[in-house]
Amino acid sequence: VAKLLDVCKFYGHGDLQVKALDKVNLEVNKGDYLAVMGASGSGKSTAMNILGCLDRPTYGSYILNGLRAEELDDDALADLRNDELGFVFQQFHLLSDATALENVMLPMIYACVPESTREELAKTALERVGLIERMQNYPNQLSGGQQQRVAIARAIINQPSLLLADEPTGALDSSTTEDVLNLFDELHGQGITLVLVTHEDEVAKRAQKIAQFKDGKIIDIT
Amino acid sequence: VAKLLDVCKFYGHGDLQVKALDKVNLEVNKGDYLAVMGASGSGKSTAMNILGCLDRPTYGSYILNGLRAEELDDDALADLRNDELGFVFQQFHLLSDATALENVMLPMIYACVPESTREELAKTALERVGLIERMQNYPNQLSGGQQQRVAIARAIINQPSLLLADEPTGALDSSTTEDVLNLFDELHGQGITLVLVTHEDEVAKRAQKIAQFKDGKIIDIT
């Protein structure tokens, strides 16, 4: 369903140039549950951003549902993102002047879900992450782990076919982490394809396969 | 050196009121290395903000170096913070339009360190966290774990007597986490008092004591 083909990503120029991804090849099949691990700065978030159509490769190709992402213009890419993808960002990126409930409803507005059903679906998602009684709060009134959970609820609200989660349990204690991993198992059971970046072994072993990044390359898939 | 005495913290009013801290008592002695653990939303960051003079209790008292923090005005509190405390925030809070080097130098400007020595000390701190070659980059050009390490370098630059770190290894892989924990051991060996929030057992067991938070209370100190 998603394929990175000889993907390279460079940032900057000359002396300061950073090679974030170095000829990365990765195939994600429908229904896979893949964990991505690797040292800080090894290219994981960069790869996730390309998978999520939030960034384009410098060289190489990204094929999603048979379409070459680099051949789509920005609008077509945005539509693809809204319909097919859910993304949990490493730093959440919640809208600071929207409540938890409004933040979770946002993707549904882009996907043209009728207003009457939006609130109900958003409340269900917030219940699923244990935050229904905080739905009227703004992100700066929520703890780090609570913000992360709102970001997770927002990512799953449109029933995406591909869920990309960049360290989705990084700010969570072990018991809340367990709840989130159970939620991911449930989504996987419903046929959703998951790619999760994590640096914790307990989280990675819940996946089917683990891809190891090092210096912008994938050195191993187990 | 730092004592929370019957500290209560409320946010909001009426139905939406949240009791973040509920009669918290905590004594941190000079040279201690304390880990703080507990579920998402249990009050850890709130307690850290009070310890760091970034927030005041609703009821109760915070005594730092023999002074009641609530009796100091905002300027006196700011001075105390700059001279005595180092803080690694759960969400880093780096200045987005300053380079990594400039971000690390900032606390020294407030502490009136002469300009000639500032750059040198900042480079040493960045070397210590493995980021010297990225010193000219801005935070949005750095990975999550790199930003976290810049935040750590900034927190230790003024040789604070009390280092407060809110999930300082949350975005780091295990090998980079090990480097940071070795750095903390080194600082502890030099007499610095450390309080670290973490949700990972491997990190917590490097400390001398662990305080467990639950629903705004400390239920256990081992």
Ligand SMILES: Nc1ncnc2c1ncn2[C@@H]1O[C@H](COP(=O)(O)OP(=O)(O)OP(=O)(O)O)[C@@H](O)[C@H]1O
């Ligand atoms: N400005 C605020 N207004 C309302 N509630 C708040 C505010 N700031 C924090 N809270 C609430 O206070 C409680 C404690 O928050 P705190 O940030 O201390 O938790 P935490 O233990 O650090 O959690 P985490 O592990 O998720 O970071 C949470 O329920 C949080 O939502």
Ligand SMILES: Nc1ncnc2c1ncn2[C@@H]1O[C@H](COP(=O)(O)OP(=O)(O)OP(=O)(O)O)[C@@H](O)[C@H]1O
């Ligand atoms: N806009 C940018 N300009 C320059 N370098 C960048 C930029 N964005 C990312 N990089 C660099 O690309 C490399 C890979 O970054 P990436 O965010 O993918 O790492 P990561 O594996 O997610 O790390 P972490 O585990 O710390 O989150 C890093 O060295 C990073 O500093």
Ligand SMILES: [Mg+2]
């Ligand atoms: Mg990353």
Ligand SMILES: [Mg+2]
């Ligand atoms: Mg917190």
